[in-house]
Structures are given as C-alpha cells and as structure tokens.
Amino acid sequence: MxxxxxxxxxxxxxxxxxxxxxxxxxxxxxxxxxxxxxxxxxxxxxxxxxxxxxxxxxxxxxxxxxxxxxxxxxxxxxxxxxxxxxxITNRKKIEESVERIDRLTSLGELTAALAHEIRNPLSGIKMSAQILNKRLTSHLKASEQNLFEAIIKETDRLDLLITDLLNFSKPRIPKFQIIDVFEILNRALLFSDKKIREKNTIVSINNDIDESQVYFDKGQLLQIFLNIISNSLDAIDTEGGLKISVEKLVYKNDACICVSFEDNGCGIDKENINRIFDPFFTTKESGTGLGLSVVHKLATSNNGNIEIESIESVGTIVKVYLPKYRGEINEY
Ligand SMILES: Nc1ncnc2c1ncn2[C@@H]1O[C@H](COP(=O)(O)OP(=O)(O)OP(=O)(O)O)[C@@H](O)[C@H]1O
Ligand SMILES: [Mg+2]
The missing domain is CATH 3.30.450 (Beta-Lactamase)
Incomplete structure (x- = not known):
C-alpha cells in the first residue's frame, strides 16, 4: 500500500x-x-x-x-x-430530542409532586401572616409592619414560582378560542409597562396584517408574550429597543400569524443557545430558568411554535408562530 x-x-x-x-x-x-x-x-x-x-x-x-x-x-x-x-446528523438530532423528552418527563413528574407539596404549607404561612398582621396592626411599628409585608410579598413570589412549575410540568389543556393578537399583545405591554419605563426602553410595533385573529388559549398567549418581553427587557441596557412585528405567513403549510420580538440586548452565548428551552437553565442571578420552557410548552400545545435566533452582544429575535382559525379542522 x-x-x-x-x-x-x-x-x-x-x-x-x-x-x-x-x-x-x-x-x-x-x-x-x-x-x-x-x-x-x-x-x-x-x-x-x-x-x-x-x-x-x-x-x-x-x-x-x-x-x-x-x-x-x-x-x-x-x-x-x-x-x-x-x-447521521438528522438521526443524532432525533436521538437528542428523544433524550430531552425523557429528561423532561421525569423532571416534570418530580416537579409537579414537589410543587404540590410546597403550595399547601405556603398558603398556610401566607394566611397566618395576613391574620396576624390584621390583629396586631394597631400595635405595630412601621418597621414591623414592613416585615409582615415582606413575608406576604415573598410568599406571593414563591406562589408565582410554583404556578410556573406546575404550568411547566402539567400545562393546562388549552381552551381554544378566536382571539385578537393585538388585544393580548397590548395587554402584555401594559403589564410590562413599569419595567419598560424603568429601563427607558423604546418599544415599537410594526403591523403588517389586516386581519389579526388567531386560534389560541387567551391566558396562555398572554403568558407567552409576558415571558418573552420580560426576557428582552432583562437583556437590554437602559435606552435599548424592542421591536415587535406582526406578520402573516405560512408555517409548515398552515396559515399563521408570526409575532417577532427583536431586542438589541446582550444576546445569547453560542454555547447556551441549545439550552435556553431547558427547564432551570438560567444565566440570571434571580432567574428560575422556567420562562422559556413554559413558553415552548404552551406554544406547541396550542399548535404554534417558537424559534429564537441570537447573536451575542448584538441582540435576539424571538418568533412566535400562532395558528389562524381554520374552521372545523381546528375543532379536532
Ligand atoms: N431576549 C433574550 N436576550 C438574551 N438572553 C436571553 C433572552 N431570552 C432568554 N435569554 C437567555 O435564556 C435564559 C433562559 O430564559 P428563561 O426565560 O427560560 O429563564 P430566566 O429568564 O433566566 O428566568 P425566569 O424563569 O425568571 O424567566 C436566560 O437566563 C437568558 O440567559
Ligand atoms: Mg425569563
């Protein structure tokens, strides 16, 4: 040879x-x-x-x-x-997603059980604090009153976290209805208003459609938008920008509306981009890492989808695909 x-x-x-x-x-x-x-x-x-x-x-x-x-x-x-x-790239990708589903399933079961166990004693703590606060209110100094308020506020925060955990592990079956994307989008922006003003973020909405109805669970769509906006606001410096565009397109052969959120924030590290939908993956000190995994679950269980593209130090685009109502086909 x-x-x-x-x-x-x-x-x-x-x-x-x-x-x-x-x-x-x-x-x-x-x-x-x-x-x-x-x-x-x-x-x-x-x-x-x-x-x-x-x-x-x-x-x-x-x-x-x-x-x-x-x-x-x-x-x-x-x-x-x-x-x-x-x-064998495609085969590997399928193997990886099956592994991920397995991981998520067992994690989901554990999380659901844990969240249930925590929720009951937590509501007991909150109720007791509220009662004590009421009974003692006339005897309390301002600093003591603040301590009571802190207990109640922190239990509310934990309760929210548990709601996220439960949503992640056992998402509610969507209640499909015909809804207007802009109604939910405006509501999400209103809820985020405080953070938007604190950061002086310039938010713009680009509407490229004449008919903005989608077939989706109202509460779940609000939750999706809130999580995505919150992530963008976390990522951008003060005076950054968030561009929201709404357009009509065909996604996987079906007519849908795509809402994209483009920020000019810190972007996502190449090494992390494959992990952002994993539960508990976070790069933030006080993040839970559940936001995007819940968003992904909600989007797919409503027959939609979410895609993220990002360049580190340049910004991130999150695209949410929302199915349009297609008459009887949607009923099943
Ligand atoms: N628009 C964005 N710009 C930059 N990084 C982002 C953006 N959106 C998500 N990320 C990255 O993805 C990670 C996961 O996001 P996710 O919303 O799941 O969790 P989180 O925001 O860290 O915590 P929380 O559960 O409170 O939402 C974030 O910690 C961040 O590193
Ligand atoms: Mg988040």
Missing amino acids: CGKIRNYNDAASDIIERVMCLNEKNPKIIKILVMQINETIDRMDSVNRIEHFNEYNTKESVYLDITTALMRNSSGECIGVICSFND
Whole structure:
C-alpha cells in the first residue's frame, strides 16, 4: 500500500468539503481518517466511529459515521483500505430530542409532586401572616409592619414560582378560542409597562396584517408574550429597543400569524443557545430558568411554535408562530 487516495466519489468529496476549509493546515477530518486507516491496517479489521464536526460555512453540527474496511484482491491479499462516510446528523438530532423528552418527563413528574407539596404549607404561612398582621396592626411599628409585608410579598413570589412549575410540568389543556393578537399583545405591554419605563426602553410595533385573529388559549398567549418581553427587557441596557412585528405567513403549510420580538440586548452565548428551552437553565442571578420552557410548552400545545435566533452582544429575535382559525379542522 502506498498511502495514496486512489479514488473517491462525489458524495465523499462533498462531505469532506463541508467540514473542512480547503486551506486548513491540519484538518480534523484528515487527522481522523489517517488515524482510522492506520488502525484498520494494524488490526487488519474494519473500524467504525462516530465523529462530530462543525460545518465549515454555517458552523452547524455535523455527525459522521465513518467506517474503514480492508480491501482485498481475488486471492485475499490486502490491497488497500476503503472508507465510507454516512451523514447521521438528522438521526443524532432525533436521538437528542428523544433524550430531552425523557429528561423532561421525569423532571416534570418530580416537579409537579414537589410543587404540590410546597403550595399547601405556603398558603398556610401566607394566611397566618395576613391574620396576624390584621390583629396586631394597631400595635405595630412601621418597621414591623414592613416585615409582615415582606413575608406576604415573598410568599406571593414563591406562589408565582410554583404556578410556573406546575404550568411547566402539567400545562393546562388549552381552551381554544378566536382571539385578537393585538388585544393580548397590548395587554402584555401594559403589564410590562413599569419595567419598560424603568429601563427607558423604546418599544415599537410594526403591523403588517389586516386581519389579526388567531386560534389560541387567551391566558396562555398572554403568558407567552409576558415571558418573552420580560426576557428582552432583562437583556437590554437602559435606552435599548424592542421591536415587535406582526406578520402573516405560512408555517409548515398552515396559515399563521408570526409575532417577532427583536431586542438589541446582550444576546445569547453560542454555547447556551441549545439550552435556553431547558427547564432551570438560567444565566440570571434571580432567574428560575422556567420562562422559556413554559413558553415552548404552551406554544406547541396550542399548535404554534417558537424559534429564537441570537447573536451575542448584538441582540435576539424571538418568533412566535400562532395558528389562524381554520374552521372545523381546528375543532379536532
Ligand atoms: N431576549 C433574550 N436576550 C438574551 N438572553 C436571553 C433572552 N431570552 C432568554 N435569554 C437567555 O435564556 C435564559 C433562559 O430564559 P428563561 O426565560 O427560560 O429563564 P430566566 O429568564 O433566566 O428566568 P425566569 O424563569 O425568571 O424567566 C436566560 O437566563 C437568558 O440567559
Ligand atoms: Mg425569563
């Protein structure tokens, strides 16, 4: 064997070109190939491995199943090594999402049980604090009154967290109805008004549609918008901008309305982008990391979807796809 490549087909050349730069000095794919071919010759047997690469142009993950086997002539003599590549990226992605669903299912069951157990004693604490506060009110100094208020406020905060946990683990079955996107959007902006004013954020709404009705659960759509707006406001510095656009489009063959929220905040680190929908993933000191996992669950259980694109230090676009009412088809 002379160590030369004798022949390769178009598919092999396409795959190799996808994962390496032609001017690269020591490309990973070539190092792996040389190592695997040597191993095949040393062992006089086939070798198979799955390797991860980043596509050269898009930087997206590519998984290749690489098999090297001995090539023999008619008298059984070894005359070379044959190498085959199989792009298994899609299979890997499916495996990863199945794993994620498994993880979420067990986490969801645990969370639901835990949230239930916490909610009862918590409402007991809150009620007792409220009663005590009322009974003692005339004897309390202002500082003591503040302490009571802090107890009640903090129990409310915990209660909200538990609601999020329960929504995440056992989302309520959507109550579908025809609703106007702008009605819910305006309500979400009104609820976020305090934070918007504190940060001096410039909010703009771009309406590109004449008919803005969608088929969705009203309360759940409000929750989706509130979470997304809250994340954008957390991400932007004071005097940043949040551009909201509403447009009509076809998503996966169905007519829908897409509401996108574009902020010019800190953006999301490339390493984190795949984790933002994971429950409890947060980069914030006081975040719970449940916002986007709840949003994702609510969007999909209402037959919609959510996509996020982000560039670190530039900003983030969150797109929410909301199905339009399609008559009887929607009833089932
Ligand atoms: N618009 C955004 N800009 C930058 N980072 C974002 C944006 N939206 C989400 N993220 C990142 O995704 C993470 C997860 O968001 P998520 O809403 O699930 O949780 P959280 O905001 O940290 O906590 P909470 O449960 O209180 O919402 C955030 O901690 C943040 O790092
Ligand atoms: Mg959030």
